[in-house]
Amino acid sequence: MHEGGKKIKINGDSVDDAQREEWMHQQLTLKSRLIETDDISFSTDNDFSGLRYIGGVDLSFVKDNNNDAIASLVVLAYPALEVSLDHPYIAGFLAFREVAPLLSLITSLQSKQPSIFPQFIIVDGNGTLHPRQFGLACHLGVLANVPTIGVGKNFLQIDDGVELSMSHVKKVTRDVLKKGGDVYYLKGQSGTVYGAAVRSLDTTTNPIFVSVGHRISLDTAIRLVLRCCKYRIPEPTRQADICSREFIRTQGDLEKGQSSS
DNA sequence: GCGACAG
DNA sequence: ATCTTGTCGC
Numbered sequence: 342m343h344e345g346g347k348k349i350k351i352n353g354d355s356v357d358d359a360q361r362e363e364w365m366h367q368q369l370t371l372k373s374r375l376i377e378t379d380d381i382s383f384s385t386d387n388d389f390s391g392l393r394y395i396g397g398v399d400l401s402f403v404k405d406n407n408n409d410a411i412a413s414l415v416v417l418a419y420p421a422l423e424v425s426l427d428h429p430y431i432a433g434f435l436a437f438r439e440v441a442p443l444l445s446l447i448t449s450l451q452s453k454q455p456s457i458f459p460q461f462i463i464v465d466g467n468g469t470l471h472p473r474q475f476g477l478a479c480h481l482g483v484l485a486n487v488p489t490i491g492v493g494k495n496f497l498q499i500d501d502g503v504e505l506s507m508s509h510v511k512k513v514t515r516d517v518l519k520k521g522g523d524v525y526y527l528k529g530q531s532g533t534v535y536g537a538a539v540r541s542l543d544t545t546t547n548p549i550f551v552s553v554g555h556r557i558s559l560d561t562a563i564r565l566v567l568r569c570c571k572y573r574i575p576e577p578t579r580q581a582d583i584c585s586r587e588f589i590r591t592q593g594d595l596e597k598g599q600s601s602s
Numbered sequence: 603g604c605g606a607c608a609g
Numbered sequence: 610a611t612c613t614t615g616t617c618g619c
Contacts, residue, residue: 432607497608
């Protein structure tokens with residue numbers, strides 16, 4: 342269930358003996374904590390009852406560069422070996438479709454790789470830019486108790502005055518966001534600020550829609566997102582998208598059309 | 603019937 | 610989100 346992966350590779354890299362000793366020491370120290378028997382949250386019977394999700398991790402390296410890589414974590418449902426969604430996509434209720442598999446990714450990473458657990462997560466979907474000010478980014482942040490930021494690629498209209506109508510936002514956004522970093526706060530007639538339309542770069546016209554997810558203020562969220570933009574879409578989201586697409590492309594889709602019905 | 607519609 | 614090739618532009 343994984344791609345890429347040939348790691349051990351002869352190259353000119355080396356470390357001094359002191360580093361080597363230190364690393365060996367760490368290996369032996371950590372080995373004292375090693376458990377080599379089943380200590381898992383599911384049964385070891387024939388069908389592994391209780392097993393729901395399986396995670397896989399990997400690094401992909403940039404060509405001609407041994408030091409820059411992208412880390413990715415994949416979670417697949419068992420036994421299907423693909424993530425299946427239990428609910429349809431309904432605008433305003435995206436979280437009920439996507440939060441479960443995303444949450445399992447987060448908890449998986451927390452237990453398996455706590456040393457690189459992210460200090461905040463950019464979510465592909467809105468946070469408080471939502472009819473009830475509780476979109477996917479908020480939902481995931483609260484359930485995982487992790488700081489999150491919502492970033493949408495498209496505007497979700499909110500019923501709080503013409504200021505937040507699709508047409509108005511498109512127009513104002515086109516006029517006001519003149520250069521990278523420009524921000525237009527999305528404020529309704531009620532006075533509520535749901536989020537902001539942000540122009541990522543000088544070279545891109547369409548804004549992204551940033552909103553509070555959990556434990557991060559809107560202004561901090563905007564500053565953080567802008568620092569993440571090499572292209573219109575913040576790099577964490579963009580890489581996650583690229584990885585999942587590549588996975589589907591190489592590992593191939595499974596057919597649809599399960600029996601029943 | 604018409605409008606709106608994150609992913 | 611996805612169906613889909615080339616193409617215009619920096």
